[in-house]
Amino acid sequence: MAETSAEPLLKLESVHTHIGPYHILHGLNCEVPAGELTMLLGRNGAGKTTTLRTIMGLWQASSGSIRFDGRNITTLPTPDIARSGIAYVPESMAIFSDLTVRENIVLAARSGPVDTARLDWMLGLFPALKRFWNLPAGNLSGGQKQMLAIARAIAEPRRLLLVDEPTKGLAPVMVRSMIEAFRALKAAGETILLVEQNFHAASQLGDNVIVMEDGLVVHSGTMSDLVADKVLQRRLLGLSLDAHQ
Numbered sequence: 001m002a003e004t005s006a007e008p009l010l011k012l013e014s015v016h017t018h019i020g021p022y023h024i025l026h027g028l029n030c031e032v033p034a035g036e037l038t039m040l041l042g043r044n045g046a047g048k049t050t051t052l053r054t055i056m057g058l059w060q061a062s063s064g065s066i067r068f069d070g071r072n073i074t075t076l077p078t079p080d081i082a083r084s085g086i087a088y089v090p091e092s093m094a095i096f097s098d099l100t101v102r103e104n105i106v107l108a109a110r111s112g113p114v115d116t117a118r119l120d121w122m123l124g125l126f127p128a129l130k131r132f133w134n135l136p137a138g139n140l141s142g143g144q145k146q147m148l149a150i151a152r153a154i155a156e157p158r159r160l161l162l163v164d165e166p167t168k169g170l171a172p173v174m175v176r177s178m179i180e181a182f183r184a185l186k187a188a189g190e191t192i193l194l195v196e197q198n199f200h201a202a203s204q205l206g207d208n209v210i211v212m213e214d215g216l217v218v219h220s221g222t223m224s225d226l227v228a229d230k231v232l233q234r235r236l237l238g239l240s241l242d243a244h245q
């Protein structure tokens with residue numbers, strides 16, 4: 001039946017997450033279609049990071065289901081979820097400061113040496129990494145560290161990339177480089193779920209958008225529909241793209 005091909009790569013149904021005594025996700029429903037970039041938006045504290053961590057099994061969903069590529073991953077341990085093809089780039093930039101850029105990338109490829117063609121492609125996405133190839137990663141700027149963290153996540157082919165606020169705190173020139181890199185990742189057919197506070201950046205990248213509030217999805221649809229609807233932007237995000245123009 002056509003049903004199989006219509007199933008999104010990732011699907012969360014009625015997901016609840018508790019952190020200790022705190023009930024953070026209140027029955028989340030959302031989908032990430034294969035080969036597209038889905039933006040996860042929402043105000044501070046809406047539950048975006050908790051959603052990514054719950055998908056990765058870093059917080060265990062207390063109920064509900066998370067299906068990835070047709071398989072129930074809700075209760076799998078994090079290493080198994082990673083092995084199933086999901087990479088997570090947390091906001092805190094998971095890199096080794098004392099190791100060189102090269103060593104950081106080599107170590108990220110767990111199944112053997114990084115394929116040369118893939119390495120060339122990655123360094124094409126993030127040219128700054130090539131310049132600092134043999135320097136300790138701790139010397140990189142904040143934006144370059146973020147780029148290295150993303151490069152590590154894609155050192156091996158993955159089915160799904162979860163990235164938390166890659167443009168946070170970056171200078172405008174770095175934000176532009178990051179947008180270009182994600183455009184290239186999209187063009188390469190990667191499936192990405194991207195948390196973003198910068199709606200201007202999000203609007204340039206997203207195929208789809210999910211908006212969260214208080215641990216729930218309050219809107220989902222195409223980015224082009226949200227971009228066209230200033231009233232909806234203000235209602236959901238408290239601002240509209242006009243504010244950036």
Ligand SMILES: Nc1ncnc2c1ncn2[C@@H]1O[C@H](COP(=O)(O)OP(=O)(O)OP(=O)(O)O)[C@@H](O)[C@H]1O
Pocket residue numbers: 019022024042043044045046047048049050051197
């Ligand atoms: N370790 C924790 N212990 C208790 N509460 C937490 C913990 N981590 C997050 N929370 C709470 O969960 C809620 C959602 O936080 P989360 O970080 O997922 O939101 P967010 O949408 O990613 O916000 P931001 O954009 O500020 O990063 C917030 O109220 C936050 O205070």
